[in-house]
Amino acid sequence: MKVQALLQTSFPKLKLFAKGKVRDIYEVGDYLLLVSTDRISAFDVIMEQGIPYKGMVLTKISEFWFNYTKDIIPNHMVTTNVEEYPSECKEYADDLIGRSMLVKKAKVIPIECIVRGYISGSGWKDYKNTGAISGISLQKGLQESEKLNKPIFTPSTKAEIGDHDENISADEAIEITDKKTFDAVETASKNLYKKVSGYALTKGIIIADTKFEFGKVNGDIILVDEVLTPDSSRFWPLDKYEKGRGQESYDKQFVRDYLLSINFNKQPPPPPLPEDIIKKTSEKYLDIYKKLTGQSLI
Ligand SMILES: Nc1ncnc2c1ncn2[C@@H]1O[C@H](COP(=O)(O)OP(=O)(O)O)[C@@H](O)[C@H]1O
Numbered sequence: 001m002k003v004q005a006l007l008q009t010s011f012p013k014l015k016l017f018a019k020g021k022v023r024d025i026y027e028v029g030d031y032l033l034l035v036s037t038d039r040i041s042a043f044d045v046i047m048e049q050g051i052p053y054k055g056m057v058l059t060k061i062s063e064f065w066f067n068y069t070k071d072i073i074p075n076h077m078v079t080t081n082v083e084e085y086p087s088e089c090k091e092y093a094d095d096l097i098g099r100s101m102l103v104k105k106a107k108v109i110p111i112e113c114i115v116r117g118y119i120s121g122s123g124w125k126d127y128k129n130t131g132a133i134s135g136i137s138l139q140k141g142l143q144e145s146e147k148l149n150k151p152i153f154t155p156s157t158k159a160e161i162g163d164h165d166e167n168i169s170a171d172e173a174i175e176i177t178d179k180k181t182f183d184a185v186e187t188a189s190k191n192l193y194k195k196v197s198g199y200a201l202t203k204g205i206i207i208a209d210t211k212f213e214f215g216k217v218n219g220d221i222i223l224v225d226e227v228l229t230p231d232s233s234r235f236w237p238l239d240k241y242e243k244g245r246g247q248e249s250y251d252k253q254f255v256r257d258y259l260l261s262i263n264f265n266k267q268p269p270p271p272p273l274p275e276d277i278i279k280k281t282s283e284k285y286l287d288i289y290k291k292l293t294g295q296s297l298i
């Protein structure tokens with residue numbers, strides 16, 4: 001069966017609020033409607049083809065974690081049940097079912113709240129160059145993918161589409177936010193990581209690192225955006241984990257590896273993705289959903 005990926009939405013009767021790399025966001029009264037398309041970005045460039053089921057997987061995984069973490073911090077989720085959406089959404093139900101979430105509109109705190117339990121990606125790069133990540137000095141001699149003594153909070157800037165996020169120090173993050181907000185999101189991020197990484201381990205998955213976003217509603221800080229999805233986290237299969245090298249991961253690795261293999265210059269326009277890369281990536285997304293939640297999406 002060939003399944004069509006959804007790349008764009010068009011809901012003329014709803015007010016478009018923003019289009020992100022992956023999500024189309026509509027404003028409905030005091031709420032936002034987050035619609036996860038099947039778009040995929042790699043090296044911050046959005047590919048021309050979509051990944052079937054990706055938008056659904058992102059939405060369902062976020063929903064799962066919002067429920068699982070609401071005792072730590074409240075979040076923006078109102079419902080994913082289209083029947084409970086405001087009436088003006090209902091004529092778009094076919095595109096909304098399974099891939100959308102009605103959320104409270106928040107004033108987003110403009111830093112990316114990254115927690116790392118293992119050293120990888122840009123953290124590994126920074127550590128190799130400076131011995132530190134986001135101004136946090138780490139012990140000498142760490143190997144790639146090694147588990148850290150304790151998880152660290154390494155905020156980054158929230159780049160505009162096309163730009164790359166940059167790790168920043170606590171002082172820089174406090175400058176962008178304020179001390180009280182910074183302390184609150186740091187504590188929440190670490191507490192969230194602790195709970196979810198422990199759960200994931202019982203399912204055979206290491207959450208190496210992850211990115212949270214927070215927002216304010218009437219002065220209260222809540223968890224927003226997507227949470228603990230393959231797009232916002234590094235998930236590694238526990239049984240294949242070994243420090244001293246990069247790990248296989250449950251996400252866009254096939255896409256990234258393919259792009260590297262053809263020497264993609266990381267600038268638009270992107271090259272077309274071969275059919276088997278699209279199919280394998282779709283399977284990876286479905287697989288992680290099943291591993292984490294024990295349920296099948298299709
Ligand atoms: N509850 C919320 N209120 C306002 N903005 C939100 C909320 N949740 C998420 N957002 C914003 O919506 C956007 C999500 O779309 P996405 O495609 O992930 O964008 P990006 O390309 O910035 O990652 C992000 O910019 C995020 O900050």
Ligand SMILES: [Mg+2]
Pocket residue numbers: 020022225
């Ligand atoms: Mg995003």
